[in-house]
Structures are given as structure tokens and as C-alpha cells.
Amino acid sequence: MSFKHKHILGLEELTAQEITLILDTAESxxxxxxxxxxxxxxxxGVTVCNLFYEPSTRTRSSFEIAExxxxxxxxxxxxxHSSVTKGETLLxxxxxLEAMGASVIVIRHPLSGAPWLxxxxxxxxxxxxxxxxxxxxxxxLLDLFTIREIKGKIKGLKVVIVGDILHSRVxxxxxxxLIKLGAEVRVVGPPTLIPRYIQxxxxxxxxxxxxxxxxxxxxxxxxxxxxxxESVYFPSLREYSRFYGLTREKLKGADKDVTVMxxxxxxxGIELSSDIADxxxxxxxxxxxxxxxxxxxxxxxxxxxxxxQ
Amino acid sequence: MSIxxxxxRIIDPSQGIDGKGNVLIENGKIxxxxxxxxxxxxxxxxxxxxxxxxxxxxxxxxIHVHLREPGFEHKETIRTGCESAAAGGFTSIVxxxxxxxxxxxxxxxxxxxxxARTEGIVxxxxxxxxxxxxxxxTLAQIGEMYQAGCVGVSDDGMPVMNSKVMxxxxxxxxxxxxxxxxxAEDKDLSGSGVMNEGEVSTQLGxxxxxxxxxxVMVSRDITVAELTGxxxxxxxxxxxxxxxxxxxxxxxxxxxxxxxxxxxxxxTDEAVGRYDTNAxxxxxxxxxxxxxAVIEGLKDGTLDAxxxxxxxxxxxxxxxxxxLAPFGIVGLETALPLSLKLVEDGALTINQMISKLTNSPxxxxxxxxxxxxxxxxxxxxxxxxxxxxxxxxxEFHSKSKNSPFDGWKLKGKVNYTIVNGEIVxxx
Numbered sequence: 001m002s003f004k005h006k007h008i009l010g011l012e013e014l015t016a017q018e019i020t021l022i023l024d025t026a027e028s029x030x031x032x033x034x035x036x037x038x039x040x041x042x043x044x045g046v047t048v049c050n051l052f053y054e055p056s057t058r059t060r061s062s063f064e065i066a067e068x069x070x071x072x073x074x075x076x077x078x079x080x081h082s083s084v085t086k087g088e089t090l091l092x093x094x095x096x097l098e099a100m101g102a103s104v105i106v107i108r109h110p111l112s113g114a115p116w117l118x119x120x121x122x123x124x125x126x127x128x129x130x131x132x133x134x135x136x137x138x139x140x141l142l143d144l145f146t147i148r149e150i151k152g153k154i155k156g157l158k159v160v161i162v163g164d165i166l167h168s169r170v171x172x173x174x175x176x177x178l179i180k181l182g183a184e185v186r187v188v189g190p191p192t193l194i195p196r197y198i199q200x201x202x203x204x205x206x207x208x209x210x211x212x213x214x215x216x217x218x219x220x221x222x223x224x225x226x227x228x229x230e231s232v233y234f235p236s237l238r239e240y241s242r243f244y245g246l247t248r249e250k251l252k253g254a255d256k257d258v259t260v261m262x263x264x265x266x267x268x269g270i271e272l273s274s275d276i277a278d279x280x281x282x283x284x285x286x287x288x289x290x291x292x293x294x295x296x297x298x299x300x301x302x303x304x305x306x307x308x309q
Numbered sequence: 310m311s312i313x314x315x316x317x318r319i320i321d322p323s324q325g326i327d328g329k330g331n332v333l334i335e336n337g338k339i340x341x342x343x344x345x346x347x348x349x350x351x352x353x354x355x356x357x358x359x360x361x362x363x364x365x366x367x368x369x370x371x372i373h374v375h376l377r378e379p380g381f382e383h384k385e386t387i388r389t390g391c392e393s394a395a396a397g398g399f400t401s402i403v404x405x406x407x408x409x410x411x412x413x414x415x416x417x418x419x420x421x422x423x424x425a426r427t428e429g430i431v432x433x434x435x436x437x438x439x440x441x442x443x444x445x446x447t448l449a450q451i452g453e454m455y456q457a458g459c460v461g462v463s464d465d466g467m468p469v470m471n472s473k474v475m476x477x478x479x480x481x482x483x484x485x486x487x488x489x490x491x492x493a494e495d496k497d498l499s500g501s502g503v504m505n506e507g508e509v510s511t512q513l514g515x516x517x518x519x520x521x522x523x524x525v526m527v528s529r530d531i532t533v534a535e536l537t538g539x540x541x542x543x544x545x546x547x548x549x550x551x552x553x554x555x556x557x558x559x560x561x562x563x564x565x566x567x568x569x570x571x572x573x574x575x576x577t578d579e580a581v582g583r584y585d586t587n588a589x590x591x592x593x594x595x596x597x598x599x600x601x602a603v604i605e606g607l608k609d610g611t612l613d614a615x616x617x618x619x620x621x622x623x624x625x626x627x628x629x630x631x632x633l634a635p636f637g638i639v640g641l642e643t644a645l646p647l648s649l650k651l652v653e654d655g656a657l658t659i660n661q662m663i664s665k666l667t668n669s670p671x672x673x674x675x676x677x678x679x680x681x682x683x684x685x686x687x688x689x690x691x692x693x694x695x696x697x698x699x700x701x702x703x704e705f706h707s708k709s710k711n712s713p714f715d716g717w718k719l720k721g722k723v724n725y726t727i728v729n730g731e732i733v734x735x736x
Binding site: 012084085089090091109111112113114116117120121131132133134135169172195196197198200201 | 506507508510511512513514515516583584625628629630631632633
């Protein structure tokens with residue numbers, strides 16, 4: 001099959017076959033990363049702009065390495081959070097980048113839907129590197145890739161996502177991706193942070209961590225955003241950690257080969273007890289290197305689709 | 310000059326008229342319903358309009374319009390807003406006070422009315438603010454604004470969060486016998502919400518405004534209206550809960566009236582699609598059950614009026630991230646065909662529908678409009694309810710084009726709009 005999406009904006013709009021194609025393509029890209037000369041000419045002559053409205057060292061670096069391994073010319077454009085509401089509009093900024101020759105724009109933006117605005121108004125290929133509380137497709141794809149690598153499959157797995165589902169773009173993308181590939185998805189967290197309408201995505205809702213973890217093959221821990229702590233979603237970090245922090249004890253009911261994942265960076269002692277964080281860290285490092293392969297695959301497929309249109 | 314409107318179907322719910330006939334307009338007033346027309350047809354001083362196949366009804370009355378002047382003339386002016394109204398078949402419009410400066414004192418009211426007299430082509434009735442600067446704190450100069458021509462008070466766009474301030478406003482207006490119009494919304498429950506809270510907002514990762522945000526405030530306002538005995542009017546009802554509360558209040562005899570917009574009875578939050586900012590308004594488009602409930606409310610009389618909440622915004626303001634786009638859509642030029650669709654779908658009779666756009670809204674604010682009574686001002690609309698049209702934003706007379714209905718195929722073409730006996734629009 002051929003990939004026909006010039007933009008990769010979210011997993012919600014991709015089919016199971018398309019997601020699998022990205023994962024399969026990432027397998028070959030991973031092989032490139034293991035060579036001595038880690039470079040292929042797939043994007044030679046293509047200018048890719050990383051347009052980031054939020055600070056993100058990891059995601060941006062991962063995208064940049066992926067771009068360079070595909071021989072693209074890379075332009076980094078990092079703006080402060082406040083420039084979203086002040087000064088030049090997003091469209092004007094992006095049009096400027098296009099005028100400089102960028103034909104692929106990777107965008108990270110604090111407001112949901114920003115990549116859709118660019119996809120509608122510009123000619124470039126748009127890659128969503130995380131928009132507001134909406135989607136973070138490259139993170140979910142690398143999670144799927146890592147799960148498939150460890151477990152050998154995704155279909156039929158019991159996957160638990162723990163934490164702030166309401167504000168999490170990682171959770172939304174993962175829910176879509178996992179369900180499309182046939183996993184059973186459970187979301188768990190304080191009721192204030194679980195959207196009341198998540199059932200539409202066919203994820204099961206839990207408020208008790210032990211119950212949710214029963215028989216789980218994979219547990220994905222979301223990062224608690226410290227800056228939201230002042231809101232009225234839960235009384236204190238201490239209480240959150242008591243009910244939703246993952247400890248060895250709470251993991252007892254899970255499958256014996258359970259894999260614990262975290263998109264990082266970890267708040268040790270809050271989302272994960274320190275010993276579990278140590279166990280999980282090898283997976284986290286796998287996720288980081290898989291992230292490059294998955295992003296290479298995304299560029300390769302989206303740019304090819306753009307050329308064919 | 311005189312105008313003879315010949316051979317149309319006259320529908321005037323204010324007098325219970327529905328039948329073929331002729332209308333004669335003389336000196337700006339409805340003169341008579343002549344049985345025969347021959348003698349006028351040969352009179353060079355009489356302009357004859359052949360209304361065959363058309364409905365001839367009182368000019369439409371919109372009690373919820375944002376004209377944006379003074380202060381936001383890049384969105385709309387009193388002139389362009391009136392032109393938009395005329396093109397949509399409206400002959401009387403009521404403009405909200407959230408201008409800059411806010412219409413919270415008589416000098417702003419007088420400015421609006423002066424502009425309307427000199428540049429406007431339809432009747433303009435201003436609403437004054439409830440509180441100074443629409444800040445919800447202290448009462449605006451309500452008495453002076455009433456004397457200058459305001460027909461009601463509202464902090465539209467903003468709720469009056471302080472219940473004591475709302476109580477005093479409702480008591481104070483009794484001296485002038487004008488209603489308080491409520492933008493019913495609990496700002497705390499709405500939070501940073503930008504669309505209806507539901508499956509769509511969850512999927513799009515957008516902060517939601519729950520229906521409860523409106524219901525809580527409608528409930529409070531009804532309770533305060535019961536305490537004070539004042540006339541309360543609920544603006545732009547969007548939820549099933551509000552309809553239920555208003556229906557029950559009316560039943561107990563509370564003096565409450567309410568309006569609904571064409572977009573709330575036509576669309577649901579699914580229309581937001583992929584972050585379409587032309588489907589962003591406040592209150593937001595709701596779910597299927599809410600849409601059904603407001604239609605039911607129109608049908609059983611719980612909702613008195615159809616009002617557009619015409620809210621023009623420029624292209625630049627709307628072509629941004631969904632969270633940053635302002636709330637509101639234009640509505641004057643799409644209201645009639647969308648309302649006719651309710652008739653086509655069997656939800657309302659044509660008489661009910663016309664009543665919700667003429668005498669009924671006029672009665673809410675005591676405007677004395679929305680009628681073809683002999684001797685009254687000749688405000689008339691002549692439209693073909695069966696003619697197919699395609700909504701084209703480029704053809705809007707409004708300065709702004711922010712409509713989710715662009716490209717829609719509907720029925721209902723306005724052929725003439727007549728204000729005070731003058732043809733102000735012909736299609």
C-alpha cells in the first residue's frame with residue numbers, strides 16, 4: 001500500500017494499515033541508525049523547519065537528528081510561549097518560513113489544532129510535534145513501535161494509561177493508535193483528570209490504579225505537569241502520588257512481564273517510585289532511540305506522499 | 310409615493326392574517342388591503358410590486374445584533390449592519406451594548422441613534438448595559454439610557470456574575486418597564502472553554518464549556534426574577550436544560566421570555582469539524598439532544614423569538630488558532646432561509662415561524678413592530694419561500710464573512726425589504 005498523507009497531524013485520522021506502515025518503515029530506518037555512516041539521501045534538497053512554540057529539548061532534538069539522517073537542510077525556529085498571543089500571527093510566521101524555502105514544517109504549539117490551521121492554509125507538508133491537549137503522533141508512534149518490539153505484537157494487549165488524561169496529547173494519540181491496532185486500553189487517574197466523554201474512543205475508565213493494572217501487559221505513565229498543580233484538579237501532589245503513583249506493590253496484579261513506559265522526563269517519587277523508574281529507564285532509552293527511527297519514517301512517508309500529489 | 314404589493318400571500322401573525330391579498334402603502338404607513346387593484350395600477354404615483362408566489366409579511370425583527378460601532382468599525386458599522394439586515398429581510402434590529410466605549414450611558418446611546426438615523430436604512434433600537442463598562446459591578450445609567458431610547462438592558466457577551474447586582478438591576482428597571490436581557494453563563498464553570506464540552510471537544514483536545522454553565526445561570530436568573538417580579542429575557546438559549554427551566558418558570562407564571570439563534574437550532578458541535586473557527590460562538594453549538602430541545606421549545610412556545618446574535622468578526626481575527634479566535638458568527642443574511650428550513654422539516658408552521666421573527670420578538674421588547682396593521686409603519690418583507698438559493702459569503706452585505714453556512718443550498722429568497730414605506734433592499 002502507499003501512504004497518501006502529505007501531513008501527519010494525528011493518529012485519529014490514520015487507519016490501522018497506515019499506522020502499521022509507519023511502524024514497518026521505522027524498522028528499516030532503525031537499521032540506518034545502526035550503520036557506521038548514519039545517513040541516507042531521502043530528503044536531500046528538502047528544507048525542513050522545526051517551528052517550536054514550546055520549549056522541548058528532547059522532541060526537537062529527536063526530530064532534528066531524524067531530519068539530518070535523511071540529509072534534509074534543517075532550520076530551527078523556536079519562539080517563546082508568549083509569542084502565540086503577541087506579535088506576528090502563526091500563519092504569517094509560517095508563510096515566512098515557506099518563503100525561505102521550507103517545504104516541511106514540524107510544529108509544536110501550545111494550542112490544540114494549530115497544525116490543522118497550517119495544513120489548511122499552506123503548501124508545505126505539516127508534521128505535528130504536539131499540539132495543545134490534542135495529539136502528539138510521533139510520541140505515540142514511538143510508543144507503539146517500542147511496545148511492538150518488546151511484546152512482538154499489539155493486538156490483544158492490555159495497556160493502561162495513568163495520569164492526567166484530560167490535558168494529555170500523548171494519551172489521546174496513544175488511545176487512538178492502540179485501539180486501532182487492537183489493544184485493550186484502560187485509562188486511570190483522578191476523576192477530575194479523566195474526560196467524561198473518553199468512552200467514545202472505546203477506552204475503559206478506571207479511578208483505582210490497582211483495579212486498572214490487573215493483568216496489564218503495558219503501563220504508560222503520563223507526566224504530571226507541575227504547573228497545573230495549583231488548579232483544583234486534585235488536593236496535593238502528595239495525595240496524587242499516594243493514589244496514582246506507581247509502586248512495586250501496586251504493580252503486583254499486572255502480568256509478570258509487564259512493561260512500564262514513561263514519555264519523560266520523570267518526576268521521580270511522584271509518578272513512579274524510584275526503583276520502578278530505574279527498571280523503566282532501559283525502556284525509556286529504547287524509546288528515545290526508536291523515536292528517531294519513527295520520525296525518519298514519518299518524514300519519508302509524508303514527503304513521498306507530497307511528491308506524488 | 311405609494312406602493313401596491315399585489316397578489317402575494319399575506320401572513321401577519323399579529324392579526325392572525327394568512328391569505329392571498331394586496332397591501333397598499335401610503336406616506337410610510339400601511340394604508341389598506343385593497344380588494345381590487347386596477348385603479349392603482351394605472352396610477353403613475355403608485356409603484357406596483359407583483360408579489361405572486363411570494364409571502365408578504367411584516368418586516369423581520371431581530372432582537373440580538375452586534376453592530377460593532379462605535380469602536381470596532383473594521384468588523385461592522387451601523388451602516389453595513391443595517392444593509393446586512395435589509396438584505397436578510399429585517400426591518401428592525403436591536404443592537405447590543407458591548408461596543409467601545411460600552412453603551413452604558415446616554416451619550417453613547419444618542420451617538421448610536423444619530424448614526425442610525427443618518428446612515429442606517431432599517432430601524433435600530435439600542436440595548437444599554439446593565440453595569441458600567443459591562444464589568445458586573447455597579448449599575449450603568451439605566452434611566453438616562455432609557456430616556457435616550459434604550460429598549461432594555463444587557464451585559465451581553467458577559468454574564469452578571471454577582472447575584473446581588475443582578476437583583477438590583479432587575480428591581481431598578483421596573484421604574485421604566487423594560488426587561489433585563491441575560492447572557493446566562495457561569496464564567497467559573499466555563500473556565501477557558503472554547504466549545505461545547507462533549508465528545509467532540511474531548512477528541513479535539515479543546516477546553517469545553519459544559520451545558521451546566523448556562524443552566525446554572527438561567528436557574529439563578531429565573532430565581533431572581535421570581536424574587537423581584539421583573540421581566541427577564543434569556544438570550545441565545547442553547548441547552549435542553551435551559552429550555553426545561555424556562556418552560557417550568559413560564560408555567561408558574563414567572564415573567565420570562567427567551568430567544569434562540571438559527572445556528573443553535575440548525576447545527577451541533579460536530580460542525581466544529583477540524584477546528585473551524587466559523588463554528589466558534591458563545592454559547593457554543595451543543596449536542597443533538599440540545600438542538601432537538603430548542604426546536605421543541607420554539608414549537609411549544611417556551612422560546613418566544615428567533616434572534617441571530619449577529620456577531621461580525623474580520624477574516625484576520627478568525628484565521629488563527631481556535632483558542633485565539635473570537636466567539637461569534639454573522640447571521641442576519643442567513644436567518645430567514647435557515648428558519649424556513651424548520652418549516653420544511655415540519656418543526657414549525659410557516660405562521661409560527663414568521664411570528665417568531667416578527668410580532669413575538671417585538672413584544673419581548675415592546676417595540677411596536679412586526680405587524681401590518683392599518684395605520685402602522687410600513688415595514689414589510691416580500692420573499693419567495695420556495696426559491697432555491699446558495700449562501701455565498703462573498704455576497705454578504707455585512708462587512709464580515711464569518712459564517713459556517715457558506716455554500717449551503719437552502720430555500721427562501723428576499724425580494725423586497727421595505728422600511729417606513731421605502732424600498733431599502735430589492736433582490
